[in-house]
Amino acid sequence: MTRISFLLLFLVSISLNAQNNAIGFGEKLTYTASYNMSGILTDLAEVTMETSAVKTSKTTLLRLKCKATTYSKWDNFFKIRDLYESYVNPKTLKPYLYNRDINEGGYYKNMKYTFSHKTKTVKTVQRKKSNWVQKKTVPIGADTKDIISTLYTIRTFDLTNLSSGTSKDFTILFDREEIKAKVTYLGKETISTALGTKTCYKISLGSTNSNTVNGTLWLTADENKIPVYGKFKIPVGTGELKIKSASGLKN
Template identity: 25%
Template structure:
């Protein structure tokens, strides 16, 4: 069951794209790195890392590149090894996705997915194991499951705020909704921080969330201009999963 949740810790950050109230300079940039501990109930099951890579080009146009990795540890790694990596390319202003890649290795299951977004045609093309599997109509501005997290961090947060965003994995395209419930103290590997508690709508989700009665998913972002995701918590039928920040490196000086 661990394999059903680890990738979703990134997939489920379904929040809003930049709006007129967004800050002109995002709080992230090349060089930023966030590392996490993943716990399944009381078991230290794995680690994860999010990075903002140096700006690059995609099809001759400037692009931002984000990377994520998740892996199991210890005895969990012995009986069910997880090595998942994801990469996401967006425009420099992070207003829409350009390309998304996922390399999923969980036990004996291995799968590579590539999701190409054609903004001019409002289409996406999902390739699995090198073959075109899905062509999907998309809204004007849509995000992949990972870059939506960085788009959200451009927002100014406050209690009662609701977010709606277009997000797609190439098989379906949905409007994800999130709600800011307030500010709480959160213990992290870098100390205690004030953080906005954000509740995510999971009604569109499948797998272990769909099968779990009273399932829930929350994400906490620091209540400062950085808006660092410091904690993720999910409740599903197989137990509680948490992902907590244990290290942070700020972006390179601009």
């Protein structure tokens, strides 16, 4: 009986500590975000997702950086310059530091999270225009991550033998509040992308509480599991994210 319980404990600990075999250093993915209304596409912004190695005196971390910039035709109407970055453990993608610097149509906000996994707290610093600063420490759960490391964590899961409908819950710290999110595996699908025709894992992203689906993501069905296409619900029409180029892939 003890042996069985040890074996179970071992299996549980393996599944909990999903290891990163998909994301390496120096990966760069570029996307076009567009608005789709009745099949008419309007390009809005360029989104880039980059990873790089950050060496401190003690260790090496993985820097995950996401950037959204509106195309020049939009800049005079609604200029967006958003930057999200997270410094994480290269193996487990556990975040240590998170920065969010958004500039959307004149609205500016900067948020910094410093994770302390020992005390299960996050020190937050929020800055807005005219040097407005607010500091706050918030308690978090054991598996709480920021939004960027959660996005990358989804890629580390082994989806090969999953049956469609299997879901996993996440806790995301956003705007200093813990949000429960759910990722559901929907099966395999072949779609054509800028990188060629790809067989993809189709997953849906939604909130745990309301059971609503906010978005669908297609990840390539290979070792890299790069997101090649995304569809997101917005009040009128749909938002789309299409891959433009990918470089520096790990596998």
